[in-house]
Amino acid sequence: MDLLTVDRLPPILRSAIATRQLVAGQRLFRQGDSASAVFVIESGRLKIVRNTEEGKPITIEIARAGESFAESALFSEFYSYTAIAEVTSEVIAYPKQPLLSTLRDRPDLAEDFMTLLVRKNNALIVDLELQSIKAAHRRVLQYLQYLVGSSDSKVVSFDRPLKDVAGEIGLNPATLSRALTRLENEGAIARELNSIILQDFSAA
Amino acid sequence: MDLLTVDRLPPILRSAIATRQLVAGQRLFRQGDSASAVFVIESGRLKIVRNTEEGKPITIEIARAGESFAESALFSEFYSYTAIAEVTSEVIAYPKQPLLSTLRDRPDLAEDFMTLLVRKNNALIVDLELQSIKAAHRRVLQYLQYLVGSSDSKVVSFDRPLKDVAGEIGLNPATLSRALTRLENEGAIARELNSIILQDFSAA
DNA sequence: CGCATAGTTGACTACGCTCAACCCTGGTGG
DNA sequence: CCACCAGGGTTGAGCGTAGTCAACTATGCG
Numbered sequence: 001m002d003l004l005t006v007d008r009l010p011p012i013l014r015s016a017i018a019t020r021q022l023v024a025g026q027r028l029f030r031q032g033d034s035a036s037a038v039f040v041i042e043s044g045r046l047k048i049v050r051n052t053e054e055g056k057p058i059t060i061e062i063a064r065a066g067e068s069f070a071e072s073a074l075f076s077e078f079y080s081y082t083a084i085a086e087v088t089s090e091v092i093a094y095p096k097q098p099l100l101s102t103l104r105d106r107p108d109l110a111e112d113f114m115t116l117l118v119r120k121n122n123a124l125i126v127d128l129e130l131q132s133i134k135a136a137h138r139r140v141l142q143y144l145q146y147l148v149g150s151s152d153s154k155v156v157s158f159d160r161p162l163k164d165v166a167g168e169i170g171l172n173p174a175t176l177s178r179a180l181t182r183l184e185n186e187g188a189i190a191r192e193l194n195s196i197i198l199q200d201f202s203a204a
Numbered sequence: 205m206d207l208l209t210v211d212r213l214p215p216i217l218r219s220a221i222a223t224r225q226l227v228a229g230q231r232l233f234r235q236g237d238s239a240s241a242v243f244v245i246e247s248g249r250l251k252i253v254r255n256t257e258e259g260k261p262i263t264i265e266i267a268r269a270g271e272s273f274a275e276s277a278l279f280s281e282f283y284s285y286t287a288i289a290e291v292t293s294e295v296i297a298y299p300k301q302p303l304l305s306t307l308r309d310r311p312d313l314a315e316d317f318m319t320l321l322v323r324k325n326n327a328l329i330v331d332l333e334l335q336s337i338k339a340a341h342r343r344v345l346q347y348l349q350y351l352v353g354s355s356d357s358k359v360v361s362f363d364r365p366l367k368d369v370a371g372e373i374g375l376n377p378a379t380l381s382r383a384l385t386r387l388e389n390e391g392a393i394a395r396e397l398n399s400i401i402l403q404d405f406s407a408a
Numbered sequence: 409c410g411c412a413t414a415g416t417t418g419a420c421t422a423c424g425c426t427c428a429a430c431c432c433t434g435g436t437g438g
Numbered sequence: 439c440c441a442c443c444a445g446g447g448t449t450g451a452g453c454g455t456a457g458t459c460a461a462c463t464a465t466g467c468g
Contacts, residue, residue: 052337053346058336110307111304117325118275122280127332172425338455339454376457378417385416
């Protein structure tokens with residue numbers, strides 16, 4: 001994602017951005033905080049979660065280096081979710097007002113920004129589709145297929161514990177574990193240390 | 205939603221828009237069709253669905269008079285979902301290219317459009333949150349509370365069969381029925397013809 | 409008056425969640 | 439260098455409940 005790269009920005013915005021360091025577990029902002037900036041990740045990984053009225057927080061998105069988050073801050077007064085650093089991370093903050101006026105002045109950046117919003121939209125729709133699959137093993141398989149995408153590698157290795165992955169796709173660690181063994185027994189995947197290999201004879 | 209009202213539009217776009225009539229059940233476009241336009245509903249109601257790889261189609265959104273849909277068409281080559289008229293409807297089509305160049309020329313419209321995209325995003329997040337509630341009766345209650353929002357009326361009446369509502373929130377008609385009677389027994393709601401009255405002593 | 413569709417209810421099944429025990433690994437400290 | 443510990447992963451047992459199928463009722467329309 002090459003949006004909001006520094007050298008394309010006008011001086012007004014360029015002088016307004018600031019970087020912030022985060023340690024693992026640190027919260028960048030909390031649901032309900034006043035929305036002050038949009039962020040792009042320089043390094044590390046952030047988790048965007050939303051605390052539902054029942055206890056359980058749900059994961060909206062996992063953002064990694066090069067990705068942005070909290071775009072909705074531009075048009076909302078408060079953040080509607082919480083951003084937590086999963087590992088030591090560095091983020092760039094683009095303050096709301098300067099960014100807004102930049103987008104007004106620069107149609108090319110505005111268009112990029114819209115593209116970005118549409119992508120987020122699509123990602124959320126994919127999530128919804130995933131959640132709609134009730135059977136755990138099918139949901140997991142779909143998720144894995146989505147991760148490898150159209151790449152030819154067919155190998156997935158996670159950079160975080162399986163229990164976190166489970167949370168992301170709305171499953172229990174125990175249920176995820178069972179789903180994986182089931183997929184393995186059915187021959188849909190093979191496991192190996194930290195990696196999962198998708199066997200392709202795709203649809204069934 | 206006052207976005208894209210005709211009198212704010214430049215002539216280039218104004219002359220490019222066209223209205224289309226749809227009868228109940230008619231598909232405006234299908235998942236995979238070439239993305240040619242963004243739409244706004246003049247009258248009626250459209251359902252946006254996505255066909256998952258398993259059989260079951262899922263409802264992404266219900267769009268009503270005054271609302272827009274298929275914004276992602278602007279930045280995608282194909283529609284990633286299907287639009288079906290639920291009742292006789294009239295929509296205005298804003299062709300992709302003229303709309304794109306208008307957004308480039310008119311920062312005010314571009315900003316409105318971004319606001320709109322962010323709202324869609326938030327709506328999807330609300331959906332995700334809803335789906336994360338496993339217990340049917342709790343999910344239904346949350347949905348009803350979301351529908352009445354901050355209004356003081358506390359009354360919900362649906363303009364479409366309950367079985368469609370069930371599909372929208374990811375439940376079975378039978379399960380929804382049971383959930384409603386359970387909520388009624390617990391005193392959380394009261395039912396009356398086509399209406400549902402929320403009893404407020406909100407959280408429990 | 410009858411047909412079609414929606415809503416409700418019952419019986420049954422399947423499966424995801426919870427709790428808990430166990431294994432395994434990596435890291436720490438004696 | 440080994441003993442211990444902590445956390446993640448796996449596995450078992452049992453429970454609750456959403457899904458399915460099906461029957462029955464109620465409603466609206468031709």
